[in-house]
Structures are given as structure tokens and as C-alpha cells.
Amino acid sequence: MSTIATSSGESSNSGLSLIAAHSHITGLGLDDHLQPKESAQGMVGQLKARKAAGVILKMVQQGKIAGRAVLMAGPPSTGKTAIAMGLSQSLGSDVPFTSIAGSEIYSNELSKTEALTQAFRKSIGIKIKEETELIEGEVVEIQIDRSLTGGHKQGKLTIKTTDMETIYELGNKMIEGLTKEKVLAGDVISINKSSGKITKLGKSFARARDYDAMGPDTKFVQCPEGELQKRKEVVHTVSLHEIDVINSRQQGFLALFSGDTGEIRSEVRDQINTKVAEWKEEGKAEIVPGVLFIDEVHMLDIECFSFINRALEDDFAPIVIMATNRGVSQTRGTNYKSPHGLPMDLLDRVIIIHTQPYSGDEIRTILSIRASEEEVELSGDALALLTKIGQETSLRYAANLISVSQQIALKRRSNEVDLADVKRAYSLFYDADRSCKYLEEYSAQMINDQGQVTFGTDGDKMETD
DSSP: OOOBOOOOOOOOGGGOOOOOTTTTOOSOOBOTTSOBOSEETTEESOHHHHHHHHHHHHHHHTTOOTTOEEEEEOSTTSSHHHHHHHHHHHHOTTSOEEEEEGGGGOOSSSOHHHHHHHHHHHTEEEEEEEEEEEEEEEEEEEEEEEOTTSOOEEEEEEEEOSSOEEEEEEOHHHHHHHHHTTOOTTEEEEEETTTOOEEEEEEEGGGGGGOSOOOTTOOEEOOOOSOSEEEEEEEEEEEHHHHHHHHHSTTTTHHHHHTOOOOOOHHHHHHHHHHHHHHHHHTSEEEEEOEEEEESGGGSBHHHHHHHHHHTTSSSOOEEEEEEOOOEEEOBTSSOEEETTOOHHHHTTEEEEEOOOOOHHHHHHHHHHHHHHTTOEEOHHHHHHHHHHHHHSOHHHHHHHHHHHHHHHHHTTOSEEOHHHHHHHHHHSOOHHHHHHHHHHTGGGSOOTTSEEEOSSSOOEEEOO
16 A cells, blocks of 8 residues: 655644645636646545536636526535635635625624625625825935934935935934834835835845845845836725725724624615715726625525525625535425525526535545645555545545544554554544434433433433423
């Protein structure tokens, strides 16, 4: 049997990064023609579902699918959430991606419709364009004159481009900014005229020979050309929900940090929608429809589904991706059953992507990727047994045994997880099927729905509160 080796080494706790269930996923694993690779970017198998997600990805990037709904349906442990995470990674940071679980909207502080509204508006980005005046150039000389009493300070800043050179008078604020940024002669800096913010862009190539020793982070840039004063377009990206919070709370943007969102009045949102529409017409802002991912969507009730139906028709609507592992089941809040637990009027509106159970080879590949992510060395026999366990029980259970088996291996002072370690972990921790068999075998000793339990072997029953 071959051995799967991962990079290992001693590290302190401060250097550890958090390992989540889908932290190994960096994209959808598609090529330039949206064709899925068998194993890429942490994604394995589910070729049809990933290709469909790639089409959705392209439509989101082109802004052609806002206000639509997608349903990902399939058995548990078939990669529905993984595909959503891959879509999020592929979209990048410019496109808003909000992920919630179906049960999250049941809150004591917010109504269901308010929680859904906030989730929808978190998934709509607004790119606000703003022109600002900057002074960019290479620092020639800085002169700072301090008074004998240490109070008022004055100074002069000589700054140049390849075409011109100018001397600026400095006040206290600018002197403090230059001192804080540790600006020296030879640095190329940018000064925002409206805010006075100073940004150090790097050191000038012309002064490269003046430094005997430089740190690894030292960056050399060319001396700017043309005029010292330039107009640049700055783009700020915020979500509609952030604008709502800022305009509905007395402390303004500080409410974003305090978490004080609460209920937001519809009048505030209407005014914001009108203003954003004006900015869009004037070319000052651009609307970026994002993605709202609702996992375990069957947890929502008929009121929530009705709201989603209406919200999808709004002018400011993201693409809604839902995931469920239910078959024909009861729609919460009603007396009838429907496919996937969704009402038929919403189901008629969505496009459906199905996921299929993984094959043995795919489970093996996924488990090896998870072992690499968790920095666990698995022997070939151990990986083969974990693959068999994943086929007979579930992929999640097999993945959970990786870290447990590692702890058992470390107890016997081994850095490699072997067959015996996996067997030991399997015997210690039950999967769902074995747990059900245990309950059936010892059902008499368990408290039933009537509050009755059998103590001892004489068959005496006792009622408990």
C-alpha cells in the first residue's frame, strides 16, 4: 500500500490556523471553458453539479441572473455546501456572498421577514465612485522646526515628480502624519488633499544605492511623472445592509461594530433605495448583485417561502441559492407535502441542481485532501479502511475519524496514522447506524415518550418527570 505523506513539523499554537469543514476549498475546480476537472481546488467529483454551478458563476459575474433562485438538492454528504463555498471563492471579494442556515432566521430579537430582509440586503453590493485630489511624488527633503517650548511645530516638505518640484508648508497635523508613517527623503508618498491621509508607496529607484541594508519588505517604485496634483477615482464597496444600519442608528457607522442592527424601518430602506437609484442614474454608483446561500432551506416555513417569492421580484434582489437534503416532505406551517419541502409556487420559480453520492475513488480522494488539510499522515491501509467506512456509513463520519485517529496515533508516539488507529477510533465512536442499533438493543433502559424507563433486570417500570 502506498503512503500519503503531508508536510509536518513542530509549530506553536500561535502559528496554527483554524481548520474548518470546507477550508480546503478554494474554488469550483473549473478550467477556462467552465469544464470541471476531476479533482481541483479542493473539489472532487460532482461534475454535472459543478458545471451547472460554473454557468451560474459566469451569469453572476456578468450581472445577468439577479433575482433568480437556484436549489441544490441531494442526499447528505454529497457536497452541496462545498459547491456553494467553491462558488463563493470563485466570485472573489468584489461580489457579496452571504451564507445563512435555515434555522438562523428564527430569532427572538428579529422577526422572520426582517432577518431575511437583512440577509437579502447584505447580498447586494454598492460600488460608490468618488473623485479625490492627491499629491503624489518623491520626497526630496523634510524640514521640521520645533519651538523651544515644544508646542507649535512648523515645517517644509520638498516633493517632486520627474517634471516638477514644489515646496509645501506643513502644519501640526501633517507633521504628525509624516512622523507616524516614518517618511524619509527618497520615499514616494501619496497625500489625500481632502483628508490629509499620507500613504507611503515605497522608496524611489533613484535612491536605491543610498541604502546599505534593507528589510525584506522594502519596495522600490518609480518616481511619479507629470503634475504633482492628480485627480483619481476611488471606489468604495459597501452592502445595502451596511448603508441601512448607518442611516438608521444614532451612532452611524459605529453601529456596524457594536452589532446594534435591530429592526430597521421600511421608510429608511425606501429612502436609501431611492438615493441609490439616483446615484446609479448619475453614474456615481454601480449595483453589484451578489449571492445569498440558504443552507437547510427546508427549515423555513410557509411565511418565509412567501416572503422569498416576493423578494425575488424586487429591483434590489440577489441570486438566492438554496440547499436541501429532503425528498417529498411536509412544508413547515402547512398540512401538505411537496418535493424537497418547498411549496410548489416557489419550486416552479427555481432551477434545480442535483448532487449524486460519491464513488469509492472520489471518497478516497476527498479523505486524502482532508488529511493534508489537517496535516495528518495516513498510511495506505488506514486510508483504504477510512474509504470503506465512508462508503458504508457517511463521508462526514469518515472525515471526523481522521483527527481522532491522529490523537490515538500520537498517544503511541507515532506521527503516522495506521490501520490499528483507525480501527480503535471506529470502535470508540459510533456512526448513526450503529447508534440506532444500540438504541434498539437497550430501548427498555431508555426513557420513552411516556416518561417510562426500566431499571434493573426484574422488569420493574418507573415513571419519571
